[in-house]
Amino acid sequence: MPSQQRTHQVSFNLCLPVVHLNFSELQDDGTYLLISSCKDGNPMLRDWTGDWIGTFIGHKGAVWSAKLSRDTSRAATGSADFTAKVWDTYSGELLHSFPHNHIVRTVAISRTCSHILTGGQEKKIRLFDLARPDADPQFLGEGSSTSHEGTVKSVLWVGESGSVSAAEDGLIKWWDLRTRQPTSTIKFGSAITSLEICPQKSTLTVTSGKTVSFLPSVPGSGPTHSLTLSYAPSSASLHPTLGDRFVAGNLGDQWVRVHGMDGTERDVLKGHHGPVHCVEFSPDGEMYASGSEDGTIRLWQTTPGKSYGLWQGHTNGN
Structure with missing residues (x-):
């Protein structure tokens, strides 16, 4: 049975379903940011x-995807x-x-903030140069x-000259951004629902x-x-430091589940009132976030009761 309302969760109410969440990388001062994508069209930034x-x-x-740069400036x-849009996170500008010809479902920004990748319902992946924003984009798989x-x-940056993409055709593709051609491909039996x-x-x-797979970010390296x-x-999201568990959401019910790496169900967390679209661990592994059809983001402590972050000023979930 699911756990009862917990003291290690805090929720934030948005207007419409929350469909994507992204934590920044851990900054030098130990902090990070969280950006949310919502069907109300208004991505929000939190510390x-x-x-x-x-x-x-x-x-x-509706905003389907939002990503933060490595230094959180974009x-x-x-x-x-x-x-697809690029924003200054300090000014909000x-x-x-x-512009695209159809819905943009995913974006990625390079570690140096020099380029972005986009993908969506056109089945195309575009590469934009932010130093030349008026120039035509390049297309991955050029010639196709x-x-x-x-x-x-989903599209992700791997290093500065590589990327990986996932689609409803069940394919994961690794790309060399210098040649804009795929270097490796893996086929899954069903559509890919998430890639992190x-x-x-x-x-x-x-x-x-019903499969969760863990792959090396560079093919053949692990x-x-x-x-x-x-x-x-x-x-699903892997614990970033321990690597001994993952958290998963499910559109079939309202619960957030934590599993060991053997698939054992360690915890079932109750709090949402609608299907869970997205989950992600914070970069230090101290908490994880979930976004739901119910229009809320919930933040959960990895170690309940620990004085950490927002729990330094909260005593119970809400």
Whole structure:
């Protein structure tokens, strides 16, 4: 049975379903940021204590993806309004807006903030140069009509000249951004529902059907590991420092689950009132976030009762 309301969770209410979350990398002072994507079209930025910093205003449709740069100075967003946008996280200013011909489902920003990648329902992956925002984008898989044969659900940066993408065609593709051609491909039996990278472990976490797979971020550089769960996870996130557990969401119920790496269910967390679209661990592993159809973001402590971040000023969930 699911756990009862816990003292190690705090929630934030948004207007419409929360479909994507992204923590920044850990900064030199031990802090980080969290950005959320919501169907209300207003991505929000929060600090590591959960406090609201600001909302990026400018999209005219649901925001499906939002990512932060390595140094947290920039954010990239992709939307149902057929645009990807790049923002200054200090001022909230819109820096660039890039038009597309269909819904943008995923974005990624390079570690040096020099380029962004986008993908979506056009089945194409575009590479934009932020130093030349008015220039035409380059396309991954150049010479082909599409980059994938299904909607591109996720793009990630790997190093400065590589990327990896996942799509509803069940394919994970690694790309050399210098040649814009794929270097390796893995086929899954079902559509890919989420793809996340854990930089500390150099590991990709992939959900497809009822399977959660852990792959080296560079093909052939490490072992792969796959588990079959009793449900089809909407997304999953690996503990970034311990690597001994992962958290998963599910569109089939309202619970957040924590599993060991053998698939054992360690915890079932109750709090959402709608299906869970997305989950992600903070970069220090001290908490994880979940976003739901119920329009809330919930933050959960990895170690209940520990005085940490927003729990230094909160005594119970809300």
